[in-house]
Amino acid sequence: MTDQRTLTPAADFPAITLDDVRAAAGRINGAVVRTPTLHSLTLSEMVGAEVWLKFENLQFTAAYKERGALNALLLMDEEARARGVIAASAGNHAQGLAYHGKRLGVPVTIVMPKTTPQVKVSQTASHGAEIVLFGEKFDDASAHARVLEKERGLTFVHPFDHPHIAAGQGTVALEMLEDVPELDTLIVPIGGGGLLTGMGTAARGVKNDMRLIGVQAELYPSMYAELNGVDMACEGDTLAEGIAVKEPGAYTRRIVAELNDDIVLVAERHLERAVSLLLQIEKTVVEGAGAAGLAAMLAHPEEFAGRKVGLVLTGGNIDTRLLANVLLRDLARSGRIARLRIRLQDRPGALFKVMKLFDEKQVNIIEIYHQRIFTTLPAKGLITDIECEARDREHLDSLVAALRDAGYMVTTVELA
Numbered sequence: 001m002t003d004q005r006t007l008t009p010a011a012d013f014p015a016i017t018l019d020d021v022r023a024a025a026g027r028i029n030g031a032v033v034r035t036p037t038l039h040s041l042t043l044s045e046m047v048g049a050e051v052w053l054k055f056e057n058l059q060f061t062a063a064y065k066e067r068g069a070l071n072a073l074l075l076m077d078e079e080a081r082a083r084g085v086i087a088a089s090a091g092n093h094a095q096g097l098a099y100h101g102k103r104l105g106v107p108v109t110i111v112m113p114k115t116t117p118q119v120k121v122s123q124t125a126s127h128g129a130e131i132v133l134f135g136e137k138f139d140d141a142s143a144h145a146r147v148l149e150k151e152r153g154l155t156f157v158h159p160f161d162h163p164h165i166a167a168g169q170g171t172v173a174l175e176m177l178e179d180v181p182e183l184d185t186l187i188v189p190i191g192g193g194g195l196l197t198g199m200g201t202a203a204r205g206v207k208n209d210m211r212l213i214g215v216q217a218e219l220y221p222s223m224y225a226e227l228n229g230v231d232m233a234c235e236g237d238t239l240a241e242g243i244a245v246k247e248p249g250a251y252t253r254r255i256v257a258e259l260n261d262d263i264v265l266v267a268e269r270h271l272e273r274a275v276s277l278l279l280q281i282e283k284t285v286v287e288g289a290g291a292a293g294l295a296a297m298l299a300h301p302e303e304f305a306g307r308k309v310g311l312v313l314t315g316g317n318i319d320t321r322l323l324a325n326v327l328l329r330d331l332a333r334s335g336r337i338a339r340l341r342i343r344l345q346d347r348p349g350a351l352f353k354v355m356k357l358f359d360e361k362q363v364n365i366i367e368i369y370h371q372r373i374f375t376t377l378p379a380k381g382l383i384t385d386i387e388c389e390a391r392d393r394e395h396l397d398s399l400v401a402a403l404r405d406a407g408y409m410v411t412t413v414e415l416a
Helices: 018-028 041-047 065-074 078-083 092-104 118-125 138-152 163-179 194-206 222-228 250-259 268-282 289-299 320-333 350-361 393-405
Strands: 037-039 050-054 085-088 108-112 130-133 185-189 211-217 262-266 308-312 337-345 364-371 381-389 409-412
Touching: 018 065, 018 163, 018 194, 037 163, 041 050, 041 268, 041 289, 050 163, 065 092, 065 163, 085 092, 085 138, 092 108, 092 118, 108 118, 108 138, 118 130, 130 138, 163 194, 163 250, 163 308, 185 194, 185 289, 194 211, 194 250, 211 222, 211 289, 222 250, 222 262, 262 289, 268 289, 268 320, 289 308, 320 337, 337 350, 337 393, 350 364, 350 381, 350 393, 393 409
Parallel strands: 050 308, 085 108, 108 130, 185 211, 185 308, 211 262
Antiparallel strands: 037 050, 337 381, 337 409, 364 381
């Protein structure tokens, strides 16, 4: 395969082979975790297919990105390693490269946007990398990294658009098929396309009839739009920030186009539901991008009915506050918690009468908000928002019915 520092355009890199992936597996063996592939009976019953989970969130840096980063480092010559490497990343690639660079004695520089959350900066720096904060957006940081690459004589390690990276990522599929040879479908999250390039090459090399389905967030359908010849916006705050890539790789898009059977898109609600289910059912913490495979099965169950499906939980680096918010939103969608908006008369005892109905139905009240001024009601009217906790959707519906039977105007504040 081509040397990492070659001037060959990415689009012209040769396609990797099963032998390249197997060589990468031998190269990184013992330095990355051989994560388990386990059957989920509960998820299988829920989606109507056999579901097998590959727990890449159990890597030391909690993401599969270590595999490609390490393979790229090991394929560099001693002189290039001594000079050091550079990358632009605000996420898992940065941590994987920094961790293995430190372990191998390779100086690592990571360029991150100034807007990168401090926790990600600190985690990457803790692995010994030099952090350069530049620009407001990732594109700014990436362009600056290429400038520093030339100024300092460093080797740029792309997060996805290089065969050395893709071959390392492909080792995920080798392990899955060693553990579960009967798999007939792999669902692979797509950001820049490196993971599907590697996994798809390996899987088709082992089983040429393997079905390969890519998945992207609806807010960032870059590979989907590219391969389908449509113009689609790539913007917004997605939970799957690890695959929020505006432009897929030149090399990877060519390989993905040859390999993939389909690319499906998933809405934010499906990503949130998948993250919540994996925590509740499998007791494992997964970031939005890592839950994209399960989100695809929730959003498009007909695509996978009756099949033996392998999902990669690609990473577990999710902010704890964001995770808490996702879990609470999932409780709201399931009817476990709700905000009820009730119209009342502003007089003594009005709220007490409503509370009696909550007590009778044994629904717990969490918060109460009164709004007297900024309403369209007469001066003697008010709006009360009550956040409450029920056993399930049926329990909540029975409370709403009781309130309406008592003459109250009640609406439920819905989530997107």
